[in-house]
Amino acid sequence: MKLSTDKNFHIMKYLLFALLLLFPILIDAQTPEERIAAMGLTIADAPAPKANYVNAVRTGNLMYLAGKGPSDPDGKWITGKLGADISVDQGYEAAKIIAMTHIAVLKKELGDLNRVKRIVKVNGMINSTPEFTEHSKVMNGYSDMMVAIFGEKGKHARSSVGMCSLPYNIAVEVEIVVEVE
Numbered sequence: 001m002k003l004s005t006d007k008n009f010h011i012m013k014y015l016l017f018a019l020l021l022l023f024p025i026l027i028d029a030q031t032p033e034e035r036i037a038a039m040g041l042t043i044a045d046a047p048a049p050k051a052n053y054v055n056a057v058r059t060g061n062l063m064y065l066a067g068k069g070p071s072d073p074d075g076k077w078i079t080g081k082l083g084a085d086i087s088v089d090q091g092y093e094a095a096k097i098i099a100m101t102h103i104a105v106l107k108k109e110l111g112d113l114n115r116v117k118r119i120v121k122v123n124g125m126i127n128s129t130p131e132f133t134e135h136s137k138v139m140n141g142y143s144d145m146m147v148a149i150f151g152e153k154g155k156h157a158r159s160s161v162g163m164c165s166l167p168y169n170i171a172v173e174v175e176i177v178v179e180v181e
Helices: 002-028 032-038 088-110 135-154
Strands: 056-059 061-069 118-125 157-163 174-180
Touching: 002 118, 032 135, 032 157, 056 088, 056 157, 061 088, 088 118, 118 135, 135 157, 135 174
Parallel strands: 118 157
Antiparallel strands: 056 061, 061 174, 118 174
């Protein structure tokens, strides 16, 4: 009986170890769409460009997405200057909204978000006062969303810069480069 108990213990120990090794793989098995649904979010329709440009241009395995700004559920721009009219938390939320807009564009262009190999580069522009210095905290909203949706593939190089103004007085604008299949 002792031998059987020891053997079962070792088997259980190895099974637990194997599950711990497989856990990251099991998590990565979840698709970006499944992660979005698990967060209680939906992918909206990609917005049409507001001027003479396109939402995305693909060259080889890179896709360049046009700069997008945040809008509320009614389509009204989220406007104002960080450091004056908009708090860092509001800017963070605005950046998350832009991430979901870019997800909509990627979904429309690729058909399947599993075709995203890597979010390569994120350029964040923050409409801010000259004294504002927390641009990175605002852009963390965008970065956090991409990592939540794409996991390791969502980690990217990034710039966060202040601007004296942005189109329509939007609070934040983001453009990205994505490696795709």
